[in-house]
Structure formats: C-alpha cells, structure tokens
Amino acid sequence: MDKVRIGIVGLGNMGSMHTRYLFQNEVAGAELTAVCDKQPDRLAWAKEEFGDRVARFDDYNEMLASGAVDGVIVNTPHYFHPEQAILAMRQGLHVLIEKPAGVYTKQVREMNGISAASGKVFGIMYNQRTNPLYAKLKDLIASGELGEIRRTNWIITDWYRSQSYYDSGSWRATWAGEGGGVLINQNPHQLDLWQWATGLMPKRIRAFCSFGKHRNIEVENDVTAYAEYENGASGVFITSTCDAPGTNRLEVTGDRGKIVIEDGNMTFWRLRVSETEFNRTYKGGFGQPENWKIDISVNDGMTQFDMGQHKGITQNWVNAILKGTALLAPGEDGIKGLMISNAMLLSTWIDDWVNLPIDEDLFYEKLQENIRRSTSKKKVGLPQILDTGGTY
Template sequence: MSTATNPVRLGIIGLGNIGQQHIQHIQTAVTGGEITALCSRQPTSIAGLESVQHFSDYRQLIDSGLVDAVLIATPTMAHFEQANYALAKGLHVLIEKPIGLSCHEGEQLLKQHQSEQQVFALMLNQRTDPLFVAMKEQMDSGRIGAIQRTHWTMTNWFRPEVYFQVSDWRATWKGEGGGLLLNQCIHNLDIFQWICGLPVSVRSFCSFGKYHDIEVEDEATAYLRYRNGASGLFVGSTGEAPGINRFDIVGDLGTLSFDGDRLTLFTNSESTSGFCKSTRDMFGTPAVTREDITPDRQVNQHARVIQNFIDAIREQAPLIAPAEQGLHSLALANAMLLSSWENTEVDLPLNSAHYQKVLERHIAQSSLRKKANIDVSIDMNKSYR
C-alpha cells in the first residue's frame, strides 16, 4: 500500500477519450502516483505504459494486488458496479462524473464507503477553476449579502449529431440516465449549488430529442426556489450555436456577474432593502461601484483533481470534491427530469427511491444504440466549457 513516501499505485479503468486524457495528466502533470494497471474491454496501446499489465475485467484489476487506488473513466452505466466493487475491496476510488445514473446509486455507493481513511472522490474538475473559486469566496465572505436571485444560462454545450452516433451508451436512459443534465451540465449544476446552495424546490421543463436523434433531454429550463425566498433560473442546451454562458448572482448588497469571459463585482453603497425603505428619491438607486475581479484561469483542472486525490491518500489532504458532494448536483439533475416527467414542482431533498422507480421505467424501454462506423475528428480540449 502507498505511504507518504511511496507513490500511489493507480489502476485506470476505462481507456476511452477521457481515460486516456487522465493518463496523460498523470504522466506529465501529477506527482506521487504511478499507473500500475490498465483495464478496458479491448487491449489498448498507451505510450509509455507498454509494460503495464492490462486487464479486460475490472474485477481482475481490482483483485490483482497491483493497485492502491482506481480511477474509473467508463460509461456512466458502469460507475456504480465498478466503484461498488472497488470500495468493497478497500481501494481508494476516483470516479468520473456523475457518481451514478441516479441519487439512489450514489447513496448506495456511500454506504459501501468504509472509512475516512478510504479516499472516495469525484471528478468535479470545475471546482478548481479560479473564476468559480473567486465567486465562491465572494459569496462565502458575504460581500454581496443574502441572495435575492440567481440565473445561469449555459447553452454553449453544443454537440453535433456525430457526437451521439459514435457512442452506444451516450444519450440513452440505459447508458447514461439522461443527457444534457447528466453529462454536460452536471458540472454547472455542481458549481451552481456549490456557490449558491441547494434550492428547496425545482420546477423544470425539459425537451427530449429536440435537436438530436436521441431519447433523452437536450434542452432544459428550470425555476428554483431557495429557503430564504430567493428565486433562480437555470437554462441549458446542447442544440444552440453560438451558445451563451452567463451566470449572475444578485444579492442585497450587490451582484456577481460572469459574462462567459469576465467576472464583475458590483457593490452597493448600502443594502438594497435598506435603501428601498429609507430613500425619498422616487427614482433613486443605491450608489454602486464596479470592479473587474477576473482571475487568471490557466489551470489544468483535471490534473489538479487527480493530484488532490493522490495527496488525500498520501497526506490526508482535504478533498476538492468528496464523493458525497456529487449527490447534490445529481439531485438537481434528477429533480429537473422528474419535474418534467410528472409536470409538477419537485421538493428537495429529493425522494431518491421514487425517482429511481420512475427512471427504471424509462430504462426498461431504452436500449443502447448501434455505434456508427464513422471517421471523426476528436479534440478533447474543444469539449470543455
């Protein structure tokens, strides 16, 4: 087993596009870990890892004694089974997002998590984006006061038809448990609740296969209600080009506004609520100062999460994205789907057992698609927003 002086022996389960990118990060930008085993259905040649043992069954890798930890980068439908087995065997686990097809799966995994010494993390890499870190710091400091309204329009996740055609699992209930909300916007939903907190209810309107030949959602609009009475709006799409990425948080003392490029802090001279009650100026507003607080965003997000995972194993460093926090964004995504399916407002915390029953009905009518044999151009850097 790894110690603070020995490298963490890593097994990589899943050698698709994202798995291979994680391997590159470990080889070039991460310290304290070494890849000692690989797993995929078909043998895959990875530069620099020609001598590393390859397994076609994840259980053989986990049982091999060659690894202290696994990084799971397989299709979403496999996350629960593979992580469950690894946790039961006492290994440290880092899973690609989301933690499962549903909150119910995530909750079952957390029950399998054995102790604080067993590190269980999720690849919520946008938590390392300095811009979102800056927004969270401003909110945690109380700089803009109590939230009055939130609004995130995130429609620049455009995906062409070929993105779905070359995958058998993607954008199916059986393979992914959803589409836009479970795949692309899960990052935004995590950041949304990480900074603003979870709402107490969601009313959403999802469109299924509106822009693509798929069975799951590719557009969503959701209205959020917060415990203090504040309201929120979230809009997502994979069918718009050019898309929009705009995130505003309006507080009683000011506003944080991200326009997709710059982050601006607007600070009022006094609280809006106080000014409203005290002013005698019929058309007055509080004086406001404006400050560009955009940080340098040049950071390797995925490498930083992997490094943090290794540091947590070797040095007990606090996790950037503990697995249990992955339930929050998944609850939002699940609630938005449930609200659309049942045409009603859904309260949070989510009734995960009820959602699971509804999801399983959709899964029962779903099937994996036949992958199209198409030559495609793949630049993973273009996939991130």
C-alpha cells in the same frame, strides 16, 4: 506510503487522458501502474503507449485484486460509476470517479454510505472547482461581500452537439446506455458549481425538459428550470445542446450587488449600501442604490488547484491519501448536483413541482420505464468495463 499506485479503469477519451499525465509523472506522489478495459484495441493502445511498465487487465475485479494498485480512477459509463467505486472500496482501495457520480441518487447514496464506512479517500472529478472564476465567486459569497443571495440565473447553452455526435456511439443519448442527456452528460459541472459556489441547495424545482428537440435522440437536450430556496431566493437554469452560437452566463444577485461571470471574466456591481438598508432609509421615490462596477481579478490566491483542472483534482486526491489534505471535491458531494438533475427530470415526467430531497423510489420507477423503452444496444447490467469514448 510515499507514492500512490493508480489504476485507470476505462480507456476512452477521459481515461486515456488521465493515463498520459500520470505516466509522465505530472502528479507528484502518483504512479500509473495499471489500466483496465474490455476492448482489445484499447489494451493494445496501452501496450504501445506504456510498454510493460503498466499492467493491463481486461477484467476489473482482477485488477482490484492484483495488488498492483492503491487507488483507482473510474472512467466508465455513468451507470457503472457507483458499482465500480463500491467494488474498489470493498477491496480497500481509494477511489476517484469521473463525473457524474451516477445516474440516480438512490444508487449514489449507497456508494456514499459504503465510502464513509471504508475509511478510504473518495473523490469526484469536479475539475471546474479548480477554475479560479468559480473559486473566487465562492469566496466572495462565503465572505459576505455579496450579502444574502436573492437570485441566480445561469444560461449555459454552449454545449452544441450535432446529430453526428449522438450517432457516434449506440449508447449515447439513450436511457439504457447513458441514463440521460445534457443534464447527466454535459452539465454535471454547472449543476455542481451552482450549489457549491452559492452554498444553496434548492428546496423545490419546476422544470421543463424537451426530449430529442431538433435531434433524433431519446433523452433531454433542452431544459428550462426554476428553483426556489429556503431563504426566499429563486434561480433559473437554462441549458441546451442545439443552440448555435450558445451562451455561458452566470448571474448571482445578492443584497449587496450583482456578480456576473461571462466570457472568462467576472464583474461585480457592488452597492455602496445594501439594498435592504437603502430601501429602509431612502425617501426620494424614484431612485436606487449607488453601485460601482468592478472587474474582479481571479488570479491572486485562487490558483492553488489550477493545474490543468483534471490534474489539479488528481493531485488533490493524491495529497489527501498521502498527507491528509482536505479534498476540494469529495466524492460524497456528487449526490448534490445529481439530486438537482434528477429533480428536473422528475418534474418534467410528472408535470409538477418536485421537493428536494426527491422521492428517489419514484424517480427510479420513472427511469426504469424509460429504460424499458430505450433503443440502446447496451443495456444496464452488472459491473463491466466498457469503452465509452469519453463522456464529453
């Protein structure tokens, strides 16, 4: 194979964006050969954009069986990501799914198992992993520059969404249609980066989620969570869609200093000696380790995937298919951030600490209770192609 023939399923905001750069040959070794959506107006748009050079389908299974594609990019509502990925894998196709991996980990675990048995390349659109800021943070932590992590704090409240945004689709901000709110829609990238860059998954979480705070919606839109880790470190994660202006500040403190990412910049307060060493040897009472404030350049050697982020992940996925290149964002990784968001919701629902990995059956039970009360006109069902209008 010298070229990967790609089919796009779901022509909302994200799906249509992927079609454009693929059709314009901006990903080496990739060719857009098919699109699929159940909405006639979206297929009419595809015909106008691409003519007959790209096959159009209103049935997902027909596209999978057509022989027109070697891999698919899935851009449908969250509930359908695992189901549609599994259908493609069983047809012997490679898969790249948009975030999140799904709504509940029990479903995603099944998808991961089928992927492992399929032998196909399975990726997830964690495009923020291509961001040089977070790539550099991961590098500094993995190399030991920061020492053992002791504390993380992420305030990510610049996801402002008005009531009109939520009113723009009957599926939005409902348990049946979307499966959650800020944690499943806006924050999958941050929840992924939180564990990916630090290399740490929480051992337990206590969270406080507010549902419909200052908005007429069903799902969570304001969250404060506290996490504890096996090495004794702690973390705080705060997110909201109703703060104006919002904040995006990540602070990671280790034995050798502190790194802060804010406003597109990275600052490293590096200790001259580790805090552990200073504490062991210092005898002066009041005092603290000498530190140097360093503005970190994130460009040198950290931009190999920085090709517009989404294109970078797609290029990496195509390279993995054609050349065996390691995936920057393996699809199996999607369960990690989802496990954290599921734990935050479950902690709120039971009003208690939740250990990770979570009780997946209990989470599913609680989710179904909310779905039964949901006002969404689009209920969860069998795999089908829906025009989501995007998930951002």
